[in-house]
Amino acid sequence: MQLKGSVGKKGMNHGSDVEMVQIALNRAIRSPLRLLSVDKLVGGKTVGAIEAFQKHVLKFSRPDGLIEAGGKTWVALAKYLVEAPKARIVTHAVFPEFMVYKDKPEDNKEQFSVVAKQHQLNIAWGAKVSPAFKRKVILISKELQIAPDFLMACMAFETGGTFSPSIVNKTSGATGLIQFMPTTAVLYGTTTEKLKKMTAVEQLDYVKAYFRRFKGKLKSLEDIYMAILYPIHVGKPLTYIAFKKGSIEYEQNKGLDQDRDGQITLKEISEIVRKKYEKGLHAGYLG
Amino acid sequence: MKIKNLLNLFFGFFLMLNVSACNSGQNWQGKYSFTAEFGENVAETPVIVDYELTINDGTCALSIIGYQIADDILCEAKTDQQNKLNILFKSYADGSLTSFYPAQIYQVGELLFSMSREDTGLITEWGSLIVDNPFAKRGRYFKKQ
Numbered sequence: 001m002q003l004k005g006s007v008g009k010k011g012m013n014h015g016s017d018v019e020m021v022q023i024a025l026n027r028a029i030r031s032p033l034r035l036l037s038v039d040k041l042v043g044g045k046t047v048g049a050i051e052a053f054q055k056h057v058l059k060f061s062r063p064d065g066l067i068e069a070g071g072k073t074w075v076a077l078a079k080y081l082v083e084a085p086k087a088r089i090v091t092h093a094v095f096p097e098f099m100v101y102k103d104k105p106e107d108n109k110e111q112f113s114v115v116a117k118q119h120q121l122n123i124a125w126g127a128k129v130s131p132a133f134k135r136k137v138i139l140i141s142k143e144l145q146i147a148p149d150f151l152m153a154c155m156a157f158e159t160g161g162t163f164s165p166s167i168v169n170k171t172s173g174a175t176g177l178i179q180f181m182p183t184t185a186v187l188y189g190t191t192t193e194k195l196k197k198m199t200a201v202e203q204l205d206y207v208k209a210y211f212r213r214f215k216g217k218l219k220s221l222e223d224i225y226m227a228i229l230y231p232i233h234v235g236k237p238l239t240y241i242a243f244k245k246g247s248i249e250y251e252q253n254k255g256l257d258q259d260r261d262g263q264i265t266l267k268e269i270s271e272i273v274r275k276k277y278e279k280g281l282h283a284g285y286l287g
Numbered sequence: 288m289k290i291k292n293l294l295n296l297f298f299g300f301f302l303m304l305n306v307s308a309c310n311s312g313q314n315w316q317g318k319y320s321f322t323a324e325f326g327e328n329v330a331e332t333p334v335i336v337d338y339e340l341t342i343n344d345g346t347c348a349l350s351i352i353g354y355q356i357a358d359d360i361l362c363e364a365k366t367d368q369q370n371k372l373n374i375l376f377k378s379y380a381d382g383s384l385t386s387f388y389p390a391q392i393y394q395v396g397e398l399l400f401s402m403s404r405e406d407t408g409l410i411t412e413w414g415s416l417i418v419d420n421p422f423a424k425r426g427r428y429f430k431k432q
């Protein structure tokens with residue numbers, strides 16, 4: 001895995017490089033609550049994560065927030081793209097929330113870089129699916145501009161870790177990789193009966209079709225999960241209150257209201273998916 | 288004779304106004320909502336969809352928000368002789384017939400559902416709107432807000 005240039009504070013920050021670094025850094029962050037958006041933009045959070053990695057994993061006495069192509073930080077961080085994480089960032093105290101060092105929106109026009117190196121890339125839960133499935137997920141992720149780790153984590157969550165195209169909840173009829181409801185299936189030109197008979201690789205075409213409307217909008221794990229669960233909440237911050245006491249949605253989901261304040265935030269809703277993401281990076285799952 | 292003709296003309300005009308008001312669903316103006324619970328998916332996530340129908344002067348809008356859906360549909364509200372309100376598909380809110388879906392699902396004028404006021408309350412009869420149908424074809428679903 002090579003970088004075209006430096007990434008981070010005062011770096012060249014090619015979009016494709018930034019993307020690869022953000023995916024790797026997310027795998028190096030222990031608490032999933034502060035996962036970086038995979039948006040190809042270097043802001044305060046990305047630089048902060050680089051500094052945290054340098055300080056806590058590489059034990060740099062003076063972290064500079066910059067990853068040089070071929071430098072010590074990249075050599076260590078690139079391993080996270082192919083191996084289960086051995087050392088991880090355990091504190092986020094150094095993550096500045098609002099500082100922006102350098103944004104390069106024009107880099108968004110670049111192609112998703114990870115795919116070119118797909119034969120090298122390991123992804124979350126990749127060890128639990130066929131090579132063909134993994135390849136297709138990476139290709140779809142490229143097209144939809146989303147991180148393959150996040151998509152895999154959501155499908156793992158929705159299928160109970162089975163990635164089965166025919167897994168179904170008999171009450172609702174929700175079926176397959178992203179638990180297509182019968183109406184959803186019809187809206188996308190198929191039926192749950194047909195979806196059930198497809199291979200997992202074939203069904204990915206419908207996963208792609210479903211997510212296409214959100215292209216360019218799914219920057220975080222929570223965005224992808226919300227696209228499935230409640231599309232109206234895509235792009236909202238983690239503090240956004242999705243359900244309030246008194247609504248049917250709240251009553252049905254009140255187990256998620258961890259602080260019992262009568263409100264369910266996106267952070268509370270998504271916690272279980274973040275756990276799936278974490279699990280997917282462990283040895284035996286990353287692949 | 289002239290007066291009679293004028294009266295007839297006036298009466299006819301009055302009738303026309305009434306029919307037009309009826310067709311535009313004027314006596315149904317307001318907001319109607321229904322929250323559909325479809326059970327759970329494999330991840331034990333509740334599958335819930337909110338439907339909200341708004342009928343105002345000359346406008347009919349249906350918002351569908353919930354699990355795997357966030358659609359805004361423009362509709363036509365037409366009452367029939369039994370004062371049943373038929374909600375017909377017109378287009379999506381962006382004016383297209385497909386929105387972001389790969390193909391057209393509803394035809395223009397297709398009956399999505401209808402509502403009627405009966406002794407037991409407001410009765411909804413499903414047309415082509417809901418495929419996930421754990422519900423009876425007819426029942427008390429939409430409620431006026």
